[in-house]
Amino acid sequence: xxxxxxxxxxxxxxxxxxxxxxxxxxxxxxxxxxxxxxxxxxxxxxxxxxxxxxxxxxxxxxxxxxxxxxxxxxxxxxxxxxxxxxxxxxxxxxxxxxxxxxxxxxxxxxxxxxxxxxxxxxxxxxxxxxxxxxxxxxxxxxxxxxxxxxxxxxxxxxxxxxxxxxxxxxxxxxxxxxxxxxxxxxxxxxxxxxxxxxxxxxxxxxxxxxxxxxxxxxxxxxxxxxxxxxxxxxxxxxxxxxxxxxxxxxxxxxxxxxxxxxxxxxxxxxxxxxxxxxxxxxxxxxxxxxxxxxxxxxxxxxxxxxxxxxxxxxxxxxxxxxxxxxxxxxxxxxxxxxxxxxxxxxxxxxxxxxxxxxxxxxxxxxxxxxxxxxxxxxxxxxxxxxxxxxxxxxxxxxxxxxxxx
Amino acid sequence: xxxxxxxxxxxxxxxxxxxxxxxxxxxxxxxxxxxxxxxxxxxxxxxxxxxxxxxxxxxxxxxxxxxxxxxxxxxxxxxxxxxxxxxxxxxxxxxxxxxxxxxxxxxxxxxxxxxxxxxxxxxxxxxxxxxxxxxxxxxxxxxxxxxxxxxxxxxxxxxx
Numbered sequence: 001x002x003x004x005x006x007x008x009x010x011x012x013x014x015x016x017x018x019x020x021x022x023x024x025x026x027x028x029x030x031x032x033x034x035x036x037x038x039x040x041x042x043x044x045x046x047x048x049x050x051x052x053x054x055x056x057x058x059x060x061x062x063x064x065x066x067x068x069x070x071x072x073x074x075x076x077x078x079x080x081x082x083x084x085x086x087x088x089x090x091x092x093x094x095x096x097x098x099x100x101x102x103x104x105x106x107x108x109x110x111x112x113x114x115x116x117x118x119x120x121x122x123x124x125x126x127x128x129x130x131x132x133x134x135x136x137x138x139x140x141x142x143x144x145x146x147x148x149x150x151x152x153x154x155x156x157x158x159x160x161x162x163x164x165x166x167x168x169x170x171x172x173x174x175x176x177x178x179x180x181x182x183x184x185x186x187x188x189x190x191x192x193x194x195x196x197x198x199x200x201x202x203x204x205x206x207x208x209x210x211x212x213x214x215x216x217x218x219x220x221x222x223x224x225x226x227x228x229x230x231x232x233x234x235x236x237x238x239x240x241x242x243x244x245x246x247x248x249x250x251x252x253x254x255x256x257x258x259x260x261x262x263x264x265x266x267x268x269x270x271x272x273x274x275x276x277x278x279x280x281x282x283x284x285x286x287x288x289x290x291x292x293x294x295x296x297x298x299x300x301x302x303x304x305x306x307x308x309x310x311x312x313x314x315x316x317x318x319x320x321x322x323x324x325x326x327x328x329x330x331x332x333x334x335x336x337x338x339x340x341x342x343x344x345x346x347x348x349x350x351x352x353x354x355x356x357x358x359x360x361x362x363x364x365x366x367x368x369x370x371x372x373x374x375x376x377x378x379x380x381x382x383x384x385x386x387x388x389x390x391x392x393x394x395x396x397x398x399x400x401x402x403x404x405x
Numbered sequence: 406x407x408x409x410x411x412x413x414x415x416x417x418x419x420x421x422x423x424x425x426x427x428x429x430x431x432x433x434x435x436x437x438x439x440x441x442x443x444x445x446x447x448x449x450x451x452x453x454x455x456x457x458x459x460x461x462x463x464x465x466x467x468x469x470x471x472x473x474x475x476x477x478x479x480x481x482x483x484x485x486x487x488x489x490x491x492x493x494x495x496x497x498x499x500x501x502x503x504x505x506x507x508x509x510x511x512x513x514x515x516x517x518x519x520x521x522x523x524x525x526x527x528x529x530x531x532x533x534x535x536x537x538x539x540x541x542x543x544x545x546x547x548x549x550x551x552x553x554x555x556x557x558x559x560x561x562x563x564x565x
Contacts, residue, residue, distance in 0.1 A: 112449055389474060390409045394450055395561050398409065401446045402554040 003029040004121055007048035009039040009065065011057055015106070022110035023117065036060025040068050043075065049121050055084030063098055070099050077127060079120040081393075083108060102393040116393040123396050137161065139207040147174065147198050148230040150206060155179040155223055162213050167204035168282065174198065175215040180223045183215040191218045197292050199230040200237040233293060240296045244281060244303055245310040251299075252278040254309040262307070265290065269298050270307070278311060407449055410474060411556065413456040415481035416489040420513055420543055421456030424481055427549035429454060477507030477556045481543065484512040507559040510538045511552045
């Protein structure tokens with residue numbers, strides 16, 4: 001296996017001899033240079049896995065070397081440690097604020113430094129192996145969280161995400177930008193119809209990827225209105241469903257079908273059964289040319305008038321299909337999703353609409369500015385922001401320790 | 406010795422005490438104002454966990470001192486009493502607006518009474534630019550440490 005390479009930039013090589021020994025003993029190939037310009041030249045040919053540079057180097061100091069290395073796209077995430085003998089806390093905090101992975105105060109402890117080097121290189125390898133580290137999200141069952149619940153959650157959190165839904169053998173996607181639905185895909189359905197259809201899916205799975213996407217806005221309606229429509233449709237869908245056998249049930253024409261007086265809509269829907277024989281109710285809805293709710297209403301009417309009959313499960317030509325899923329889980333009489341939604345509401349202020357939201361944000365910014373000015377007047381030492389007082393490599397060590405337990 | 410400090414907030418002292426005990430195994434100090442535990446990482450590095458009450462003026466001063474130097478915050482509340490978060494809203498507003506601090510909102514769900522899908526239980530959901538919501542059982546060390554891990558991940562993301 002190739003040895004990992006460390007580029008050590010130190011104006012007094014004697015000061016890092018012990019460290020060099022420790023790094024070589026740990027299996028690293030080490031190259032020492034005595035100024036920043038030489039280090040920058042060597043970066044391309046030596047291709048180090050980590051750069052270790054003194055703050056006050058001749059010709060090009062550590063921070064400038066860091067800046068030049070970071071300006072090369074291929075080296076933006078190359079682990080970089082600065083070292084020095086900074087006297088004040090402010091100087092050290094300033095050093096840590098640079099885009100550096102670690103700052104180590106001299107004199108260096110070779111053993112501790114090697115441990116930091118190892119953890120930073122491991123972290124870089126881990127990041128390289130999982131390039132899409134920014135992708136976060138969650139997944140679950142549509143019976144527990146419907147598309148409406150997911151959109152509400154993303155809207156409250158103002159998130160950009162892709163929701164992938166799987167239902168029976170179908171797969172659809174909904175694209176959300178800063179909490180607003182921008183596009184939806186399902187087979188070759190038109191955007192709005194695709195979304196409305198997915199609103200009624202209460203069986204299947206979902207996966208939410210919280211990450212940027214490149215879809216532009218295909219919806220002109222506000223997400224809140226879409227959610228409201230989705231909730232209404234979901235309610236009506238469930239009402240209709242309760243008046244029918246499970247939607248996975250197979251239906252066929254009854255003997256009375258020929259005698260009944262049928263509307264054009266009803267005839268159109270029955271044509272699907274006449275042509276292809278017995279069908280599941282849900283397939284009838286999805287294959288019909290009508291809106292889902294309209295189709296389900298027509299099926300319910302046909303079922304109530306005994307034009308359509310449900311086949312017993314054992315007679316069904318599709319009995320290899322799974323039985324209908326269980327009802328959504330409840331706890332203390334409340335839907336789990338209601339509980340989640342309640343918690344979000346408790347944590348976050350409900351976002352206001354359009355102009356009102358902008359107005360609130362401006363007002364909040366002004367208040368924040370005023371508070372900061374006041375704080376500065378009161379106490380020059382007071383900081384506006386919370387600083388992270390540990391280095392990246394220390395945080396990585398903590399993460400590793402916590403992951404072990 | 407390098408020290409990273411983390412503040413644990415929440416409506417109940419008992420939750421904070423249990424959480425710190427689960428992470429640190431042993432409490433260094435506990436009284437009505439503060440609970441304190443150490444979590445050693447190595448000989449050079451240690452995490453200090455402070456469970457701070459926020460009710461009295463004296464506690465608010467302690468909090469103000471801590472707020473300036475801690476790495477981030479864990480806000481603990483019992484899931485069954487989501488309304489208790491209302492009491493913390495001013496504190497959360499201050500943390501997110503003034504300090505832009507890393508924050509994890511952790512809902513304590515006793516084992517066996519999970520109200521949400523396991524995927525949500527295990528994973529965190531972003532609630533603000535700085536904060537995440539996750540579920541945990543504060544009596545289980547592995548679960549409590551996952552919350553701490555999420556905070557560290559959040560800090561690493563901030564400086565990435």
